[in-house]
Amino acid sequence: MSLVAPRSVRRPLPRWVEIAVLPLVNVALAFLVVGIIARTIGVDSFHALKLLLVGAFGSSESIGYTLYYATNFIFTGLAVAVAFHAGLFNIGGEGQAYIGGLGCGLAVLALDRYLPGPLVIVLAILAAAAFGAAWAAVPAWMQAWRGSHIVITTIMFNFVASALMVYLMVNVLIAPGSMTAQSRGFAESASLPSMQAVLKSIGIAVAPSALNLAFVLALLSSVAVWIFLWRTSWGYALRTMGHNAEAAIYAGTSIRRMTMLAMCLSGALAGGVAVNELLGVHHRIVLDFPAGYGFAGIAVALMGRSHPLGIVLAALLFGALQQGGAELSFEIPAMTREMVVVIQGLVILFCGALAHLPRPWLQALFGRRG
Amino acid sequence: MQSLTAAAAAIELRGIDKSFGAVHAVRGVSLAIPRGSITGIVGENGAGKSTLMSILYGLYRADAGQILIDDRPVDMASPRDAIAHGIGMVHQHFMLVDTFTVLENLVLGAEGGPLLAGGFAAARAELTRLGQEYGLTVDPDARIADLSVGEQQRVEILKVLFRGARMLILDEPSAVLTPQETDRLFEILKSLRARGVTVVLITHKLREIMAVADRVIVMRQGAVVAERRTTETSTGELAELMVGRKIRLDLDKAPAVHGQTMLAARDLSLVDRRGVRLLNGVDLELRAGEIVGIAGVSGNGQTELLQVLSGIRPPTAGQLEVCGRVIDPAHPIDPAEMRALGLAHVPEDRLRQGLVAAFEASETSILGYQDQPPYCRNHLLDVPAVDKHCAELMRRFDVRPQTPGLRSSHFSGGNQQKLILAREMSRLPKVLLVGQPTRGVDIGAIEFIHRELVKSRDVGCAILVVSVELEEILSLADRILVMSGGRIIGEVAADQADERVLGRMMADA
Numbered sequence: 001m002s003l004v005a006p007r008s009v010r011r012p013l014p015r016w017v018e019i020a021v022l023p024l025v026n027v028a029l030a031f032l033v034v035g036i037i038a039r040t041i042g043v044d045s046f047h048a049l050k051l052l053l054v055g056a057f058g059s060s061e062s063i064g065y066t067l068y069y070a071t072n073f074i075f076t077g078l079a080v081a082v083a084f085h086a087g088l089f090n091i092g093g094e095g096q097a098y099i100g101g102l103g104c105g106l107a108v109l110a111l112d113r114y115l116p117g118p119l120v121i122v123l124a125i126l127a128a129a130a131f132g133a134a135w136a137a138v139p140a141w142m143q144a145w146r147g148s149h150i151v152i153t154t155i156m157f158n159f160v161a162s163a164l165m166v167y168l169m170v171n172v173l174i175a176p177g178s179m180t181a182q183s184r185g186f187a188e189s190a191s192l193p194s195m196q197a198v199l200k201s202i203g204i205a206v207a208p209s210a211l212n213l214a215f216v217l218a219l220l221s222s223v224a225v226w227i228f229l230w231r232t233s234w235g236y237a238l239r240t241m242g243h244n245a246e247a248a249i250y251a252g253t254s255i256r257r258m259t260m261l262a263m264c265l266s267g268a269l270a271g272g273v274a275v276n277e278l279l280g281v282h283h284r285i286v287l288d289f290p291a292g293y294g295f296a297g298i299a300v301a302l303m304g305r306s307h308p309l310g311i312v313l314a315a316l317l318f319g320a321l322q323q324g325g326a327e328l329s330f331e332i333p334a335m336t337r338e339m340v341v342v343i344q345g346l347v348i349l350f351c352g353a354l355a356h357l358p359r360p361w362l363q364a365l366f367g368r369r370g
Numbered sequence: 371m372q373s374l375t376a377a378a379a380a381i382e383l384r385g386i387d388k389s390f391g392a393v394h395a396v397r398g399v400s401l402a403i404p405r406g407s408i409t410g411i412v413g414e415n416g417a418g419k420s421t422l423m424s425i426l427y428g429l430y431r432a433d434a435g436q437i438l439i440d441d442r443p444v445d446m447a448s449p450r451d452a453i454a455h456g457i458g459m460v461h462q463h464f465m466l467v468d469t470f471t472v473l474e475n476l477v478l479g480a481e482g483g484p485l486l487a488g489g490f491a492a493a494r495a496e497l498t499r500l501g502q503e504y505g506l507t508v509d510p511d512a513r514i515a516d517l518s519v520g521e522q523q524r525v526e527i528l529k530v531l532f533r534g535a536r537m538l539i540l541d542e543p544s545a546v547l548t549p550q551e552t553d554r555l556f557e558i559l560k561s562l563r564a565r566g567v568t569v570v571l572i573t574h575k576l577r578e579i580m581a582v583a584d585r586v587i588v589m590r591q592g593a594v595v596a597e598r599r600t601t602e603t604s605t606g607e608l609a610e611l612m613v614g615r616k617i618r619l620d621l622d623k624a625p626a627v628h629g630q631t632m633l634a635a636r637d638l639s640l641v642d643r644r645g646v647r648l649l650n651g652v653d654l655e656l657r658a659g660e661i662v663g664i665a666g667v668s669g670n671g672q673t674e675l676l677q678v679l680s681g682i683r684p685p686t687a688g689q690l691e692v693c694g695r696v697i698d699p700a701h702p703i704d705p706a707e708m709r710a711l712g713l714a715h716v717p718e719d720r721l722r723q724g725l726v727a728a729f730e731a732s733e734t735s736i737l738g739y740q741d742q743p744p745y746c747r748n749h750l751l752d753v754p755a756v757d758k759h760c761a762e763l764m765r766r767f768d769v770r771p772q773t774p775g776l777r778s779s780h781f782s783g784g785n786q787q788k789l790i791l792a793r794e795m796s797r798l799p800k801v802l803l804v805g806q807p808t809r810g811v812d813i814g815a816i817e818f819i820h821r822e823l824v825k826s827r828d829v830g831c832a833i834l835v836v837s838v839e840l841e842e843i844l845s846l847a848d849r850i851l852v853m854s855g856g857r858i859i860g861e862v863a864a865d866q867a868d869e870r871v872l873g874r875m876m877a878d879a
Contacts, residue, residue, distance in 0.1 A: 232749045233740040240737065243726045249682055250715070250723040251738035252706025 013359070017366045019310055023303055023351060025358045027317065030350040034343050043334050055327025056320035062327070064195060064209025068276070070312075070319030071211075074218040075272030076297025077304055077311040078225050082269060084306050085229055086262035087242035092139060092154030093270040094294025095161030096132040100271025101278050102165065103131025105173070105285035108186045108278075117189025121279065124190070125217070128275050129268035135161060136267025137260060144256040150263070158294070169287055183285040192280040212280030218272060218315075222308040225269070238262055270294060303351040314351075321347065379441065380405040380537055380568040381426065381457075386435035388421055395421045397592040398435070403537075408559055408569040410579035410600075413589035414612055414812035419572055422589070423539055427459050428452040439537075458535030460526045462542045466514045472525050473497070473510040476532050493532065500531055504561050519667070520551035527558065537568040544578055548667050549840070549873035556582040574813075576605040588612055613813050623824045626848040629658030632801045632832040633679065633713075638688035640674050640856075648674040650856040651688065656801065661823065661833040663847025663864075665840060665872050671856035672836045673718060676805050679834070680715040681708035693800055709738055714794035718805030718836065720783075724790045727779035731769075732760035734778040735793050763792035768818065784815035791819060795826055802826060802833045808842060820846055840869045852876055 013022070035045035056066045076093045083090035090096075107127035111120045139153035166181070175184040195211040229235035241248040241258050249255060277289040300318055304310030325340030350357070379402035388396040396418045403409045411419045424430045426437065428446035436443050439455045446452055449459075466475050473493055481489045494510055501507045508517070508524050517525070523543065530538060540559075544552040559569050559582055571583060579586050580600050588596040588611040596611045633656040640649035649671050656662055666672055677683040678690065684702035693711045697703045705715070717723035725734040736745045736756055744755045760774035767788045769781070778786065787808070794802065807823065808816040823846060827833050837843050843850055850867050852860045852875040860875050 231751050231753070233746045233751060234749060236733070236736075236740045236751060240726050240729075243728045244722070246722045247724065247726050247737060250680075250705060250717055251740070252681075252704050252709065254704070 013362055014366055017362055019305060019307065021366075022355070022358065022362060023305075023310070023314070025362065026303075026351045026355060027347060029354075029358065030343075030346045033346050033350075037339075037342065038335070041334055041339075043332055048328060048332060048335060051331050052321075052324035052328050054324075055331075056324030059207065061207035061209050062323055064206065064211040066316070066319045066323040067195075067215050068210040068212070068281075068319070069322040070315040071215045071218045071276045072273045072293040073296060073300045073315035073318045074222060074312055075269055075276070076293045077300030077315055078221055078272075078297075078308065079266045079269035079294075080297045080301035081304070081306040081308070081311060082225060082229070082238075083262055083266040084301060085235075085242045086238045086258060087245065088140075088143075088259065088262055088266075089151050090136065090154055090263060090266045091151055091298065092136060092157045092267075092294070093273075093297045094290050094292070095154070095158035096135045096267040096270035097273035097290040097294050098158075098161045098165055099135040100128040100132030100267070101274035101285060101289060102168065103134075103271070104128035104274045104278050105183055105186075108190050109173075109183060109285075112187035112190040117187070117191075120187075120190040121192060124279055125275050128271035128279075130271075132267040132269070132271025132274070133264040134267070136263040136270070140260050140263030144259040162288075166287065169285065173285055175284075181287050182282075186279070186283045188283075190279075191283050192275070194280070210281045212276065214272065214276035214280045217275060219312070221269060221272060222312050226308040228265075234261065270297070299348040299352050302355065303348075317347070318344070378405050379403060380439070381570075382438040382441070383422075383426070384436040384438065386422065386425060386432045386437075388425060388430060388432050395592050396425070396432070399589075399592075399594050400435075401587055401594055401597070403568060403570060404585075405568050406563055406566045407585060408563050408571060408583045410571045410573060410583035410586040411589065412572075412574065412576060412579060412586060412608060412612055414574075414814065417589040417612070418592040419589050420541075421592075423459075423541070423570070423572060426452070427457060427539065453533055453535070456534060456536040457539065458530030458533060458537065459539045460523070460530060460541065460543060462545055464522050464526055466522060466525060468515040469513065471511050471513055472508050472517075472528075475514060475525060476510075476529055480533060496532060497528065500528055503565060504531070504558060506531075506558055518551070519546050519669075520548075520554060523547070523555065524558070531567075536566070537570070538562065539570045539572070541572050542574070543571065544573065544575060545838070546668060548876050549869060552578065576608050579608070580605060590614060609813060624828065626660040626827065628660055629830055629832075631655055631657050632693055633834070634691045635679070636689045636691075638675075638678060638685050638690060640678055640683065641686045648856050649678065649685070652856075652858055654851070654858065656832045656834055658800070658830045658832045659827060660848045661827050661835055661846050663843035663850045664834065664836040664853050665843045665850055665876065666838075666853035667876055668838045670854045672805070672853055674856070675853070676715070676718060676803055676836060680713065680717075680803055681705040705738070706741075709797075712800035714797060714799035714802050716787075716790055716794050716802070716804040716807065718809075720786055720790055725778045725786060727777070729778050730775050731764070731778050731781065731789060732757050732774035735760035735763055735774070735789060737793065739793070739797065759796075763789060763796055766796075767792035767822070783809075784811040787811050788815060788819065791822065795822065798829075799831060802831050803836075804833065805836045806839075807835060807837060807846075808839070809837075816842075840872055843872070844869065 038045040038048050055062055057063055076097065079093045080090055104124045104127055107124040108120055111123060135157060139150050139157055142148040142153050143150040169181040173183045174181055192212045192214055194208065195213065195215065196206050196208045198213065199206050229239060237248060237253040238258055238261065240251060241253060241255060245255060273290055273293050278285060282289065296318060300311055300314045304314040321344050325343060328335050329337050329340055381403040384400050386396055386399045399422060413419045421430060425432045426446065428448045428451050437446055444455055467478065473490060476497065477489045477493045497510050506524055506528055508521055508528065514522060514525065543555060547555060562569060573579060583600050586598050586600055586603065586608065587594055588608060590612060635652050635654040638649055638652040641647050652675060664672055678685050681703045682705055684699060686699055688698065690697040692708065692713055695711055721727065725737060740746055745752060745759060757774045761772065764772040769785045769788045781789065807819055811819065823833060835843065835846055844864065844867060847864050850862045850864055850872065851858045852872060854876060862871065
């Protein structure tokens with residue numbers, strides 16, 4: 001028995017409160033502050049909120065864009081979460097998505113003239129995952145064998161990826177005769193069908209948007225990640241390592257191999273962004289398509305409590321903010337692009353850094369005894 | 371309850387009550403601790419003595435009740451208040467800076483100004499005075515890392531006295547000491563008492579209470595159930611009072627029936643990266659159907675021995691043979707392969723190694739076996755099978771509460787240990803390594819764990835027990851090996867050993 005000073009006694013909350021109510025309260029707090037800021041710059045907060053919601057969910061087109069953005073957030077959120085469950089903080093989603101795009105694009109550019117479209121698409125998705133995994137494997141290897149901290153190396157690899165892609169796009173992959181640094185277009189057969197086309201084929205009419213089948217892939221990935229983490233012995237070993245590396249060693253898990261596995265999976269998931277952006281929308285390799293999704297994935301995973309279901313919900317919120325925010329700044333000039341970034345920042349602040357702020361109140365309301 | 375002593379009370383508690391949620395940890399405790407006495411507080415885990423002392427030291431706030439120091443009611447809002455009222459606490463785990471000298475540790479938090487020189491001079495003078503007055507001599511310029519555990523504990527006591535404590539609470543002070551060091555500690559406590567210092571001793575070692583305390587307070591389920599003069603009670607009575615029923619600590623066990631050798635270590639050595647020799651040529655043989663106990667002061671290679679024997683660390687020299695497989699530096703093995711050979715391991719430090727605090731009990735119940743049927747097929751976990759397995763373990767080993775879905779960290783230490791033992795023993799291993807089988811486990815559970823270990827032995831399991839509790843080694847083992855400085859320095863048959871013999875071997879090496 002020890003009389004060491006007790007940690008602040010943290011009573012557990014019921015699971016549903018932890019997963020559903022706490023994030024909602026956090027979002028509500030964030031919007032409260034947003035409302036106050038909007039008021040101070042002379043914008044009617046309720047009107048702005050309405051515009052934001054209508055902009056995100058008001059029509060089949062806006063819903064399409066919201067889900068299209070959410071697709072990217074799901075992929076990067078899952079990427080961060082898988083590494084996080086292994087006790088690894090992967091900040092390199094940005095670079096892994098970028099290099100995933102290289103793999104994806106190279107596969108299509110090399111094969112789209114020779115192989116049937118669906119086969120090219122499957123190979124391109126695998127290539128995106130493989131390249132993303134490979135880009136994560138190097139920092140993972142350096143951590144597992146050399147002890148270089150993964151937070152530092154993955155950040156640096158983002159810069160390396162960015163520089164490498166600029167070099168390749170400008171000097172190697174640029175379409176002949178083009179003035180912009182982008183590759184030739186993919187063959188039409190080697191593009192992921194848009195959701196509009198898919199729904200039309202089964203008789204549902206929706207407005208065209210950037211939403212494509214990558215969204216379905218993202219949802220399937222979420223289910224797969226859940227099964228992997230909680231229903232396989234690998235996921236069990238991975239979570240054991242994340243919670244208690246000594247227990248993992250005791251159980252016979254190789255920390256090195258598990259670090260490699262977790263980071264490669266994480267990188268492969270980040271590669272999903274490339275599938276959505278390049279195969280689904282741009283149909284060519286372009287510069288800077290990860291556009292910060294890799295970093296936002298950290299906030300998404302944090303807010304989703306690293307659980308696939310939570311991540312999908314958080315990704316929807318971030319997608320809605322992205323899409324609704326764009327509409328908002330279009331409608332109300334005072335709500336500039338920068339104000340929308342402020343809103344996103346506040347949501348991240350309240351859901352991430354201050355996530356446990358409302359906990360004492362919720363404990364008073366729902367706290368389980370004992 | 372009427373106090374037994376008429377002397378003025380240094381500390382008086384009146385009607386102290388404390389609940390954590392539904393757990394009523396302390397129930398209306400009233401007691402008085404006379405000035406200049408040594409009072410022992412005993413009780414099982416969860417009896418409330420830790421909580422009670424935490425309230426006295428200002429770590430927790432009581433829901434109801436009053437604390438009186440020198441007959442005046444005081445408000446203990448934080449340890450700072452406790453220190454201001456002259457209460458000091460020596461924790462079980464020392465809170466010293468290893469790379470600092472004794473003097474530097476002493477002035478830490480009481481530097482007495484922005485420049486250290488003045489504080490150091492004052493502290494040196496005070497240290498000399500305290501040393502003379504209480505016989506607490508320590509070299510003020512020695513680095514903590516170079517001191518023995520017993521000396522480090524003396525520094526802890528000096529730290530408390532240096533801050534002007536007149537009342538001293540010691541939490542399991544002898545847990546890390548050799549019997550000889552414990553005796554020296556008790557001499558110091560007695561000389562403190564002679565100078566009017568009030569000492570409160572929290573321990574589960576009844577024999578020590580009998581040796582040093584004047585009075586003993588027994589707690590059970592949050593309440594004080596008895597108060598005795600040590601001259602008027604016995605360890606047997608105290609044990610009974612603690613548990614509320616009769617306890618048999620000595621095991622009835624049949625003589626061991628030796629089978630073939632299951633584990634053999636020859637000249638096993640382990641040198642770490644800095645060249646420190648952690649194991650130094652260990653020879654060891656473990657046969658089916660016997661329990662071999664390893665005694666020794668902690669930190670003499672027992673931890674490393676378990677690591678090498680269980681496959682967590684490869685040896686740097688020598689050879690190990692487990693169930694017919696030879697392991698040496700050129701042919702290492704990992705813990706999973708060891709398990710496949712039929713070796714099970716109950717680790718010394720259950721929180722750091724044996725379980726994952728955030729996992730549900732059912733998940734903890736397959737740690738290390740997560741790839742094995744029936745819990746797992748083709749790498750897919752069979753969750754209902756895992757739950758069923760865990761419920762079965764809980765039923766057989768009386769783990770409470772019997773809730774496989776509860777987080778592992780929400781079980782008490784004894785129940786965690788029973789779950790780990792159940793996990794390791796349920797696969798009927800050929801070799802079982804057990805580190806500190808009953809550390810932090812209450813008396814009722816100790817009895818149970820010991821009986822289970824003997825049962826395993828009787829069906830032919832080869833068991834190695836490492837424990838710092840000599841009593842435990844003496845009652846469990848058929849053969850006893852004494853470890854010191856990374857070597858086995860002696861072997862004694864259990865029927866020829868007693869605490870004095872072992873203690874001398876442990877200390878002399």
